Amino acid sequence: MTAPYVHGHGAREAERLRDQADTLATLIHDGTRYPVGHTVLEAGCGTGAQTVSLARHSPGSWITSIDRSAVSLAQARARVEQAGFANVTFREADLLALPFAPASFDHVFVCFVLEHLPDPAAALAALARVLRPGGSLTVVEGDHGTVCMHPHSDAAHRAVGCLVELQRRAGGDALVGRRLHPLLSAAGFADVDVTARTVHAVGGHAGLAESFTRKTFTAMVDGVRDTAIAEGLSTLTDFAAGVRDLDRTADAGGVFVYTFFKGTAVKR
């Protein structure tokens, strides 16, 4: 787990993740409510983008949020404190070397984490270990291969392709969403259920076009511009054209479509 986190840790990235979380909270957290008194492990909380939603939706549960980055954890802690939630404990830990006894948690929640891991199956096995029998696992991932836009732009798809390739070179898989069901099934979980949750962002309207198309997805692609060019995956001209075309789908007459996958499963 020494590969660099593809999105970086800068302030702009933190803002992007915050915008993303606010907009997608409903899409991601719909159906995720934990009972009073239950323990929840959030593995890979990053800067706490999802932690606040978890704490808000399950105020009576006890949440332990881990991340391997102390910098991210500090941001997550500040964010959760600012939001006024006291049911979250933060701990610096690696998902593949969890400092918890077997069957320690009633539930595990993982969001936008598997995409960064060289071996998601090993991660699921590690999470299964700390989950009690009958406990639930929830996993949310995107899939950049589901991007669909109007007006269509080959340059935009090439720019997205750069992000996919960089994530691959960093040991991850930006197309992991479609693999969620096979991964959960192969990991030995019961009652595997995966739903596709599609964002349909209509350009020219406040809301998703601004917060998701522009501030989340286009900003994320634009964020790897220098690296993509440095690694010879694109040129400044072509990458800029792609980002411009992506951005244009947030204007009136444009449409941007992206599908997230949310899986739930039960530890046997």
Added chain:
Amino acid sequence: MTAPYVHGHGAREAERLRDQADTLATLIHDGTRYPVGHTVLEAGCGTGAQTVSLARHSPGSWITSIDRSAVSLAQARARVEQAGFANVTFREADLLALPFAPASFDHVFVCFVLEHLPDPAAALAALARVLRPGGSLTVVEGDHGTVCMHPHSDAAHRAVGCLVELQRRAGGDALVGRRLHPLLSAAGFADVDVTARTVHAVGGHAGLAESFTRKTFTAMVDGVRDTAIAEGLSTLTDFAAGVRDLDRTADAGGVFVYTFFKGTAVKR
């Protein structure tokens, strides 16, 4: 409207459309229920795949289903009669030359029709004419650009690309789904609302993998094989590899994802 219907009119195609309708009925018709006594125009009913669902869900409404193909209409009529519904009238007519007075209908329903038309905006204008002010329009379309599969296959995407290109050459647009919101807005409708409805077909399970991935989508792609090769878009070997890979996503461990778009709008 003299361009050939890309999917053909054979018996196999009729069976494919029937399988498709049975499986997708919930996805497509969810939210579409017409009040008792209201009149509904179904424009482009084809072989009646959706007509039966319309009649079932709105038994008190009066449905007029038109198509420009007498052969398809005869099949649609037989199908609706066999299902025991008596609230549907069939009429041979061209969507662009509707034999109805202005404001004749309370509602209009169109499914998988715009994708075949060279000028979907003209079609929407024609439909708006026969809709009363305050009446509703419902449009459902697919978008082959949303195809996403595991295992990923370039050959499969190339085979799907052949279908898209053939539909383009026939004057249609197999990627029209993403354009639904802009098209409805530009046509002057009020309260335009478009939702993405994503099929997530898990391989190895009865249900969608069999009925949608295999019998609907893969069969549809396979149905243009000879034409694609004759028009020089593919080779027998490459096309067969693509169809085989598509089909494989319906086996255990595979996943096939496809997004439909359903739009509703109100005549001003």
